[in-house]
Amino acid sequence: MDLIGIVCKTEPEALVETIKKIMIKLNTTQHYLQSILMKHRAGYFVLIDPDQHTISSCARLGESAEESGVDAILLGGSFLTVDLDPIAKSLKKATSLPIILFPGSALQLSQNADAILYLSLISGRNPHYLIGEQVRAAPLIRDIGLDTIPTGYMLIEGGTSTSVSFMSGSAPIPRDKLDIAWAHALAAEYMGMDLIYLEAGSGAELAVPSKMISEIKGILEIPVIVGGGIRTPSIAIEKVKAGADFIVTGSIIESDPSLMKAFSDAIHWGIEENDL
Numbered sequence: 001m002d003l004i005g006i007v008c009k010t011e012p013e014a015l016v017e018t019i020k021k022i023m024i025k026l027n028t029t030q031h032y033l034q035s036i037l038m039k040h041r042a043g044y045f046v047l048i049d050p051d052q053h054t055i056s057s058c059a060r061l062g063e064s065a066e067e068s069g070v071d072a073i074l075l076g077g078s079f080l081t082v083d084l085d086p087i088a089k090s091l092k093k094a095t096s097l098p099i100i101l102f103p104g105s106a107l108q109l110s111q112n113a114d115a116i117l118y119l120s121l122i123s124g125r126n127p128h129y130l131i132g133e134q135v136r137a138a139p140l141i142r143d144i145g146l147d148t149i150p151t152g153y154m155l156i157e158g159g160t161s162t163s164v165s166f167m168s169g170s171a172p173i174p175r176d177k178l179d180i181a182w183a184h185a186l187a188a189e190y191m192g193m194d195l196i197y198l199e200a201g202s203g204a205e206l207a208v209p210s211k212m213i214s215e216i217k218g219i220l221e222i223p224v225i226v227g228g229g230i231r232t233p234s235i236a237i238e239k240v241k242a243g244a245d246f247i248v249t250g251s252i253i254e255s256d257p258s259l260m261k262a263f264s265d266a267i268h269w270g271i272e273e274n275d276l
């Protein structure tokens, strides 16, 4: 039966409910992220580690992120010693940017966020981070009503040992194993993930190799986030040219928040620091 046939045979009340559901689905954080890609070709996320902030310092960072042209704030970390909910609450008040949870575990949830990267650590073979934490978090996410963004999370060797590798008990993919990397990304797409996150680890000495990003983008339909070790706008431009759809910076912004504008200009408009 064609669409018109289905519509004609559906009770009006049921039809209104279906249309409402479609409208709500369209108005999601994922829809917003798509609109950023249509506008700029690439987007910019700033990662806030709640352990590094007081409530007021993170509110200031949120305000300044919005003024600097950042597209969304990621909130979380592989190991936290504080509750992120008060931080999420103050960020929500301070900025209209989407607050997207980037959780290291099922403990990192907040009703004050807009969405959650529903991560599965697909480069590892630790079932706990492939599906265990996701099951623990699912009922709470449903209660809170967070948007979930299914994301295949891949650790890539970045020249240093990282908290995420240690905490998850999983080894990163070697930098020169391009075929292993793209096969993981493709498997995630086939399994229905909406995003891939290529992660060199916070504070990595080396960012994800550009060649790996371009190989993966060459075969994937879904957008790719790249983060870890991106310390300058020039590196960010290089990764966008290789095919990164979204760039994440964390540590460098914690040490110098004034760099957000330069990163945003570089990622959105290809403007180098020395062009400014």
Ligand code: 1GP
Pocket (backbone or CB within 6 Å): 047, 199, 200, 201, 202, 203, 204, 226, 227, 228, 229, 230, 248, 249, 250, 251, 252
């Ligand atoms: C870590 O990708 C993020 O999860 C950001 O890394 O702190 O190195 O910018 P940096």
